[in-house]
């Protein structure tokens with residue numbers, strides 16, 4: 189599919205047809221696979237070929253279709269699909285690290301990512317240094333000769349800090365460290381991680397890939413030697429595989445991924461423009477809006493930055509809750525990247541347990557709202573936010 193554009197590949201890549209020549213991708217809802225002969229079974233366990241399967245925890249044709257299509261969209265060689273985004277983050281890190289290794293990571297991370305870095309890895313003797321991901325000097329100071337992995341969210345959830353991915357990848361590679369990128373916010377549509385040479389790229393496919401609030405999923409993408417090597421070995425033996433049914437849902441969703449994400453991203457940009465300088469807001473944060481502190485760097489690297497913006501409502505928690513409760517179309521939830529527009533109050537939900545000091549460092553203020561733009565009419569959404577701000 190190489191010669192076709194991303195939009196075409198999102199619909200066609202990776203298809204495996206059964207002998208019935210079905211049009212729509214089939215769900216192979218099977219745990220196991222049978223062999224014509226004992227010799228064939230033996231051979232599969234000696235060396236499994238590219239399109240051969242033995243057990244769904246190791247691989248399954250429907251899951252393989254999703255893995256191949258996502259790898260193709262990212263411009264990398266291989267993928268391993270997982271039960272959730274966190275299974276993918278955990279699998280990527282655990283498969284590369286061992287006791288005594290050192291990791292450098294940005295601090296502005298999704299709560300569960302922080303848990304893996306600070307709690308899980310520490311229990312297994314991996315030392316982790318957290319830095320302000322926007323500060324190149326901090327990255328330079330933290331990387332050491334024994335640094336094995338550099339980890340970051342390319343665009344952080346929920347504060348929308350942008351990593352200068354090119355600079356951090358170059359720095360890591362100059363020090364022989366592997367780069368693992370959590371790319372959930374950036375989306376597979378606007379990703380530059382594959383092109384810039386990140387070693388492993390992780391998605392929560394729960395987010396934009398499903399994008400319709402149904403299934404959990406994740407994927408680890410990258411070079412074949414890593415994905416079919418340590419990543420697959422770790423994940424297939426520890427049980428993080430995606431179910432074929434969920435893979436099928438995700439695969440069908442890829443048909444519309446670019447249509448959905450492009451539209452939702454456009455709405456996010458228009459909403460940022462409509463809210464810029466609003467009297468009831470301290471700030472509007474969208475990395476491709478000129479008011480974002482990292483606008484120039486972001487614009488130089490990215491064509492799009494996803495479908496989410498962050499706003500900071502003036503006053504405190506009470507004013508913010510009045511705003512949230514006055515919304516008619518946006519729904520209060522802790523998820524994002526859905527066809528339905530969603531709002532989240534990180535300080536009291538997803539980031540509630542963080543110590544106040546870390547909330548302050550990360551900018552998780554009482555007025556911060558993560559605004560995820562869905563597929564509804566853009567003008568309706570803008571009007572909804574404006575009337576809710578008026579209601580404070």
Ligand SMILES: *Cc1c(COP(=O)(O)O)cnc(C)c1O
Pocket residue numbers: 272273274275277298300301341345370372373392393394395404405406
């Ligand atoms: C949602 C999310 C995850 C976890 O994904 P799940 O599918 O919920 O396990 C990891 N990283 C980031 C940045 C996320 O937004």
